[in-house]
Amino acid sequence: MIRSVVRGFGAALPERVVTNRDMEKIVETSDEWIVQRTGIRQRYIAGEGETTASLGEQAARAALDNAGLTAADIDLIICATSTPDNTFPATAVNIQNRLGMHHGFAFDMQAVCSGFVYAVTTADSYIRGGLAKRVLIIGAETFSRILDWTDRTTCVLFGDGAGALILEAAEGEGTSQDRGVLTASLRSDGAHKDKLYVDGGPSSTGTVGQLRMEGREVFKYAVGMITDVIQAAFDTTGTTADDLDWLVPHQANRRIIEGSAKKLGIAPEKVVITVDLHGNTSAASIPLAIAAAAGDGRIKKGDLVMLEAMGGGFTWGAVLLRW
Numbered sequence: 001m002i003r004s005v006v007r008g009f010g011a012a013l014p015e016r017v018v019t020n021r022d023m024e025k026i027v028e029t030s031d032e033w034i035v036q037r038t039g040i041r042q043r044y045i046a047g048e049g050e051t052t053a054s055l056g057e058q059a060a061r062a063a064l065d066n067a068g069l070t071a072a073d074i075d076l077i078i079c080a081t082s083t084p085d086n087t088f089p090a091t092a093v094n095i096q097n098r099l100g101m102h103h104g105f106a107f108d109m110q111a112v113c114s115g116f117v118y119a120v121t122t123a124d125s126y127i128r129g130g131l132a133k134r135v136l137i138i139g140a141e142t143f144s145r146i147l148d149w150t151d152r153t154t155c156v157l158f159g160d161g162a163g164a165l166i167l168e169a170a171e172g173e174g175t176s177q178d179r180g181v182l183t184a185s186l187r188s189d190g191a192h193k194d195k196l197y198v199d200g201g202p203s204s205t206g207t208v209g210q211l212r213m214e215g216r217e218v219f220k221y222a223v224g225m226i227t228d229v230i231q232a233a234f235d236t237t238g239t240t241a242d243d244l245d246w247l248v249p250h251q252a253n254r255r256i257i258e259g260s261a262k263k264l265g266i267a268p269e270k271v272v273i274t275v276d277l278h279g280n281t282s283a284a285s286i287p288l289a290i291a292a293a294a295g296d297g298r299i300k301k302g303d304l305v306m307l308e309a310m311g312g313g314f315t316w317g318a319v320l321l322r323w
């Protein structure tokens with residue numbers, strides 16, 4: 001059977017680092033409060049000229065270099081983002097043009113913080129369905145541009161950045177020993193749409209709007225939803241927490257990540273954490289974490305890797321793959 005195997009990865013961050021101490025000058029907060037509640041110590045914030053598409057392009061170029069490929073080798077670009085440069089056209093098309101790619105096709109995926117997990121699942125479906133052979137998947141965000149910088153309950157949590165992954169078609173045996181995407185488990189439930197949302201949009205207010213969140217409500221559901229989809233991925237493939245080499249979670253909050261791993265019996269040393277450095281970069285957080293852990297040699301060929309995320313909608317999901 002056809003499997004979607006990882007061929008390359010890349011990342012890009014804005015130039016400017018904003019520490020918790022810097023945040024203390026913007027809202028009434030403290031480094032201690034932020035670290036204790038979230039694990040975040042700093043985040044990167046896009047400056048003038050840095051946009052979702054420019055960061056996405058940088059991450060894409062890094063992934064192409066890592067794979068030893070050029071844009072000519074790609075036939076589909078999927079960009080997961082909730083902070084597009086424009087309402088339309090899609091940021092993926094913008095990046096396609098920046099890469100000088102004028103063949104194939106490109107589109108955006110909007111599932112907020114679960115966007116990257118949704119995008120990997122979509123790319124895998126296109127590859128297995130024979131519609132694409134090599135897919136460039138990008139998670140790119142500039143959440144700083146939709147934050148209310150007077151609201152301390154949200155503005156301390158998020159950051160900007162981009163990451164990319166290239167998947168390509170390869171033959172597999174159809175067992176959990178195959179390399180590539182082994183299974184995915186996606187969920188959403190719009191009953192929770194008002195717990196984490198942006199209070200504007202083209203069709204409702206004609207404005208961009210700002211991020212609003214009931215943090216405690218999100219927290220309440222997070223661990224249960226995340227562990228459900230991870231368990232489903234284990235069950236489908238007949239694998240267990242012991243077989244897993246790496247959990248690469250969406251980086252929203254260290255307590256949610258550690259609570260989920262503990263509930264599933266995943267050892268803490270198998271969990272990739274970058275939330276301390278990047279904050280919550282929404283759809284970019286998983287590919288940024290992948291680039292960190294694969295870049296420094298932790299994630300190796302043949303490793304069993306679980307990606308998971310939960311976010312606005314709510315949307316949530318997990319992807320199990322063998323590197």
Ligand SMILES: CC(C)(COP(=O)(O)OP(=O)(O)OC[C@H]1O[C@@H](n2cnc3c(N)ncnc32)[C@H](O)[C@@H]1OP(=O)(O)O)[C@@H](O)C(=O)NCCC(=O)NCCS
Nearest residue numbers: 029030033037113152153156215216218219252253310311
């Ligand atoms: C946001 C979050 C860190 C808040 O932590 P919490 O322990 O739930 O804190 P609470 O909201 O109960 O607030 C506790 C107190 O801290 C205060 N507080 C909120 N933000 C603060 C900040 N940045 N600095 C200092 N104090 C703050 C609150 O006003 C509250 O004060 P009060 O008790 O006097 O009213 C936590 O709810 C969370 O992580 N939720 C999930 C959010 C998330 O990950 N969303 C993204 C999903 S993709």
